Amino acid sequence: MTFTNQLRKENDDIFQLIFEHPFVEGIGKGDIAKSAIEHYVKADFEYLNAFMKIYGLALAKSTSRKDIMYFHDKISFILHDEIHPHHNFCDYIGVGYESLQGHSLPPTADHYIKHMMYHAQLGTLGEILGALLPCPWTYLEIGKELMEKYQPKEDHPFYQWIRFYADSRVENTTNDMRMLLDRYAEHISPDEKLRIKDAFRKSCQLELKFWEMAYSLEQWPSDGKQAIHS
Numbered sequence: 001m002t003f004t005n006q007l008r009k010e011n012d013d014i015f016q017l018i019f020e021h022p023f024v025e026g027i028g029k030g031d032i033a034k035s036a037i038e039h040y041v042k043a044d045f046e047y048l049n050a051f052m053k054i055y056g057l058a059l060a061k062s063t064s065r066k067d068i069m070y071f072h073d074k075i076s077f078i079l080h081d082e083i084h085p086h087h088n089f090c091d092y093i094g095v096g097y098e099s100l101q102g103h104s105l106p107p108t109a110d111h112y113i114k115h116m117m118y119h120a121q122l123g124t125l126g127e128i129l130g131a132l133l134p135c136p137w138t139y140l141e142i143g144k145e146l147m148e149k150y151q152p153k154e155d156h157p158f159y160q161w162i163r164f165y166a167d168s169r170v171e172n173t174t175n176d177m178r179m180l181l182d183r184y185a186e187h188i189s190p191d192e193k194l195r196i197k198d199a200f201r202k203s204c205q206l207e208l209k210f211w212e213m214a215y216s217l218e219q220w221p222s223d224g225k226q227a228i229h230s
């Protein structure tokens, strides 16, 4: 079994909890509270900004032209394509995308970004890949699950969102990242493997908590009185 197959298997409990989460199920049913979508897009815009910076740090640790190209292409994909699912959500709630940008992060999104940033700043390329991989992998599987279960047509309110994540481009991103990590893991110590496993599991757990953050409109205690940009 490859290293990433092992990671997937060991974290199947979390993947299943993600598929069952009411926000995710709500995408399939075409029924999510507008306030939850707004909370999600506000946090996710900032999450994607952080994700691109982490790709930049991974790029800096790359040792081949091929890997540099991979991270460069992925930054470009987030900048130019990953905005479409956000637009789908914004259109549904009737709110302009710009008004959801530049907000401070709720606790879980803040935690997730700092978790990835920790491994990017202090860890190896393997650790960064371990922390990043659940992002495309969980969304790819969500897209496929929803496509299969609900078989949305073009008039489904979240058709664009579901189609985007069930698409071969997100599948290629996931598979390429898996290949990078599998190749990297062929020559590492048991200790480093454990650190990668820990980074991967925490990112899976934070993916689940991110949906819950949006669904429950999570806030910092006593927030709303003071707007501090982090």
Ligand SMILES: Cc1ncc(C[n+]2csc(CCO)c2C)c(N)n1
Pocket: 044, 047, 048, 051, 074, 077, 078, 082, 134, 135, 136, 137, 139, 170, 173, 207, 210
């Ligand atoms: C919390 C959160 N997790 C995952 C994604 C999905 N996603 C973000 S970047 C990217 C491409 C990676 O190259 C993918 C699939 C999201 N939008 N928000």
